[in-house]
Structures are given as C-alpha cells and as structure tokens.
Amino acid sequence: MTLPNADRAQLGNKIDDYCLNPNHRKGQHKSRLFQKRLGITLNNADQLKNAIRRAALTEPATLRKTNEFGRHYNLKFWLETNTGSSLILTAWIIRTDEDFPRLTNCYPVDK
Numbered sequence: 001m002t003l004p005n006a007d008r009a010q011l012g013n014k015i016d017d018y019c020l021n022p023n024h025r026k027g028q029h030k031s032r033l034f035q036k037r038l039g040i041t042l043n044n045a046d047q048l049k050n051a052i053r054r055a056a057l058t059e060p061a062t063l064r065k066t067n068e069f070g071r072h073y074n075l076k077f078w079l080e081t082n083t084g085s086s087l088i089l090t091a092w093i094i095r096t097d098e099d100f101p102r103l104t105n106c107y108p109v110d111k
Contacts, residue, residue: 001063003073003092006056008100011049019106020045030107037108039083051079052090052106061092070095076109087111 003009018027020034020042034040040048055077064072073092079085091105 001061002058003056003061003075003101004071004094005100009053009056009092009103010100011052011103014103014106015045015049015052016042020048033086033108037084037086038079038081040081047081048079048106051077051088052103055088055090056092056101064091068096069093070098072104073101 018024019030020040021027022031022042024031031041034048038048055075059075059077061073061075064074066072071094073094075090075092077088077090079088086108087110089105089107089109090103092101093104094101
C-alpha cells in the first residue's frame, strides 16, 4: 500500500526548519547525518524534498498507529547522491479532519 493521497502530500517546513537545520536543538543531529551520509544540506534541500515526494508516490507505506490525532504512517526509501547512499525513514500523519498526508519526521537510518 502506498501513502493514501500521496499526490497531495505536504512537506511543510519540516525539512528546512528541522531535519536539515544545523541550529535546531533536536534537528541538528539529523542535519549532521544528512550531510555526512548524503551531502545534503539546506543549500541543496530540494534534492531531499524531491526524493521524498517521489517516494511518497511509489514506495510502500506502513500504517503504524491510529489515534485521536489521525493515522500515522512510516515510509522508507533508498536515496543515493554523489556523496553516498542511505535508507531514509519518513513519518507521516493524516489528521482526523484531513484526507492528505503531512510529513512529521525524516532522517537517515541503518538498514
């Protein structure tokens, strides 16, 4: 199963303000991983954003849980750049009052 309504997936500001932000209290660790493994920084964030959008449309998603906030999904995909390659974990929510997925987290993971 792919992410429901993936064609309308919203990344919001998660990538720029959190996942690739070297100054974010929690996101800085993800930022270092993206830079070390893939050479991805805020300067080339579109590379990651485009890969996430493609993966949302094509890769299998797993329903992780359903609660009062909505349905929570995980989706993993392989990303290769000129610097290296890594498995990427993305987390999504489809809020109870919405019908499209929103990105809630994203980071490189080990196999």
